[in-house]
Amino acid sequence: MSYLAKNYSRKKLSFEKGKGSFLYTKDGKKYLDFVQGIAVNSLGHSHPKLIKAINNQAKKLWHVSNAFIIPEGEILAKKIAKKTFADYVMFQNSGAEATEASIKVARRYFYSIGKPEKNRIICIKDSFHGRTLATIFASGSKKMTEGFGPKVQGFDHFKFGDHKKLKRLITKKTAAIMVETIMGEGGIKVIPDWCLKELRKLCNKKNILLILDEVQCGISRTGDFFAFDKSKVKPDIVPIAKGIGGGFPIGAVLMNKKVASAMIPGSHGSTFGGNPLAMKIGSEVLDIVSNKRFLKNVKKNSTYFHNQLSKLKKKYPKIIKDIRGRGYLIGIQLYTEQTNFIKNLMDNKLLTIRAAENVVRILPPLNVKRNELDQALKIINQVCLNLNK
Ligand SMILES: *Cc1c(COP(=O)(O)O)cnc(C)c1O
Numbered sequence: 001m002s003y004l005a006k007n008y009s010r011k012k013l014s015f016e017k018g019k020g021s022f023l024y025t026k027d028g029k030k031y032l033d034f035v036q037g038i039a040v041n042s043l044g045h046s047h048p049k050l051i052k053a054i055n056n057q058a059k060k061l062w063h064v065s066n067a068f069i070i071p072e073g074e075i076l077a078k079k080i081a082k083k084t085f086a087d088y089v090m091f092q093n094s095g096a097e098a099t100e101a102s103i104k105v106a107r108r109y110f111y112s113i114g115k116p117e118k119n120r121i122i123c124i125k126d127s128f129h130g131r132t133l134a135t136i137f138a139s140g141s142k143k144m145t146e147g148f149g150p151k152v153q154g155f156d157h158f159k160f161g162d163h164k165k166l167k168r169l170i171t172k173k174t175a176a177i178m179v180e181t182i183m184g185e186g187g188i189k190v191i192p193d194w195c196l197k198e199l200r201k202l203c204n205k206k207n208i209l210l211i212l213d214e215v216q217c218g219i220s221r222t223g224d225f226f227a228f229d230k231s232k233v234k235p236d237i238v239p240i241a242k243g244i245g246g247g248f249p250i251g252a253v254l255m256n257k258k259v260a261s262a263m264i265p266g267s268h269g270s271t272f273g274g275n276p277l278a279m280k281i282g283s284e285v286l287d288i289v290s291n292k293r294f295l296k297n298v299k300k301n302s303t304y305f306h307n308q309l310s311k312l313k314k315k316y317p318k319i320i321k322d323i324r325g326r327g328y329l330i331g332i333q334l335y336t337e338q339t340n341f342i343k344n345l346m347d348n349k350l351l352t353i354r355a356a357e358n359v360v361r362i363l364p365p366l367n368v369k370r371n372e373l374d375q376a377l378k379i380i381n382q383v384c385l386n387l388n389k
Contacts, residue, residue: 011346018045021365021372023351031346032376034364035353039184039216039329042243042289044365049284050246057280064276066269072279079286080254083225085234088260091274092251095215096130098239099178101253103134104268105237105260106176106209112262118175121211122166125157126356128185129178129213138178160189167202176209176237177202181227184216187357188324188331193231200233209236209259215251219243220289220366222327223299243366246285250278289366298366302327305364305373312377316384324359328366331359332380341383350379 015023015031021044023033036044043050057072064070077089090105092098103121110118121138129135133152136144140157156174158165160183177199183189191199196212203210212235217227221243224230236259241251251273255263272278288294306323309332313320324331334341338360345352345360355361364373 013346020044020046021368030349032350032372032379034362034376035351036363036365037247038242038353039221039363040242040245041247042219042221042285042366043246044367045247047246047367049288050281053280053284054248054277057277060276062275062277063272065271066274070274070276070279072276072283073274076279076283076286079283080252083286083290084238084254085256086238086254087257088255088263090253090255090263090268091278092241092253092270093249093272093278094130094251095239095241096132096135096251097270097273098215098241098251098253099129099138099213100132100134101268102178102211102213102237102239103138103176105253105255105263106178106211108262108267109209109259110175112264117173118207120154120156120171120173120175122156122158122169122174122177124179124183124186125159126186127160127180127183127213128216129180130215160186163198170202170206170208174206174208176211178211178213180213180215180217182217182222182325182329184329184361185355187333187355187359188329188361190227190324190326193233196228196231196233200235203236211235211237211239214238215241217326217329219285220295220298220327221329221363223295223302224327225290225295227326227329243289244282244285245278246281248278248281250282294366298327301368301370301373302330304370305377306330308373308377309380312381312384315381316388319384319387321358328362328364328368330362331355332362334358334360341387344383344386345379348379348382350376 016026017024023031080089107119123138125140127139129138137152138155156169212228214226218240236256238254244250309323313323321335322333338354338358342352353361
């Protein structure tokens with residue numbers, strides 16, 4: 001029997017080791033891993049540079065308290081600030097912590113300027129911002145909040161795309177609008193650039209902060225460092241996590257100077273967040289994935305992959321409804337429930353994961369090779385072919 005709590009429904013499959021885009025079972029079966037820990041292992045498994053970084057740092061220093069200066073964290077924060085809109089960075093350990101801290105920053109900012117009544121956050125219904133008490137209620141999902149009352153107050157919801165409702169929700173009490181630039185768990189739904197721009201304008205007009213949750217879509221997954229880069233919009237607060245650690249748990253809140261001014265000593269903290277081991281690994285990942293040539297490759301190869309998937313959609317119009325997403329954050333939306341499709345892919349040695357709205361989510365490592373993409377396409381084609389019979 002298993003002594004692990006039963007809060008996951010796990011596939012009957014486990015792995016012994018991983019290398020690049022592949023996972024290996026104990027009995028030598030090889031799987032093409034297009035889950036990658038849910039957009040976490042941005043450089044695949046066992047990347048030599050990350051192995052070197054973790055080994056070198058492990059010999060020196062793992063953890064010290066944030067009561068002391070941590071030079072490794074200073075370096076990573078500076079790198080992030082130089083590359084992005086951010087003026088300041090606050091390190092955490094996970095996505096939920098980063099989004100929850102983002103909510104805290106937004107509220108604390110208005111408190112610090114004498115407007116504590118501005119504390120409500122507007123979010124998209126059935127979005128995903130993590131599993132802490134505050135973030136499940138931020139998601140507005142019935143399923144995630146069931147049994148976890150009393151309700152955490154302070155969140156208002158509109159349906160994806162319902163701009164009228166969004167405008168109606170804004171009051172003098174609204175502190176921030178928090179949305180995923182691309183909804184991940186919610187079904188790989190992209191907020192278009194024009195919409196991000198309008199959101200920014202709306203926030204400026206109403207003195208509201210804009211929080212863009214880039215935990216899943218950020219860190220070069222779309223071929224831009226942030227999914228919002230292309231829109232040229234500057235958010236106030238951005239939580240990141242998943243991809244930045246390449247498999248090591250790291251989260252962070254990126255902030256502009258204005259909101260960061262509220263985070264005075266003692267206002268927030270974390271025991272583990274920003275320790276030297278995490279920071280060294282994060283630095284190594286950042287150097288690799290923010291390289292211009294690397295990003296260009298992500299764009300080029302992912303565009304090829306999208307085009308090929310679109311061809312499969314044309315070939316199997318009764319199975320595939322839509323190809324969603326950008327870069328390597330991809331959803332194949334089916335006409336029917338996706339469990340069987342994912343199982344069939346898995347039986348053919350391709351790992352994928354579900355998202356809402358009948359979506360099969362595909363998350364290759366960012367350094368995936370062209371022939372590995374072709375291998376995946378072949379398997380997807382085969383599964384469609386079998387279902388078409
Ligand atoms: C995964 C995710 C989170 C939560 O991250 P955890 O590390 O699981 O706590 C938050 N926001 C988005 C958009 C995510 O995809």
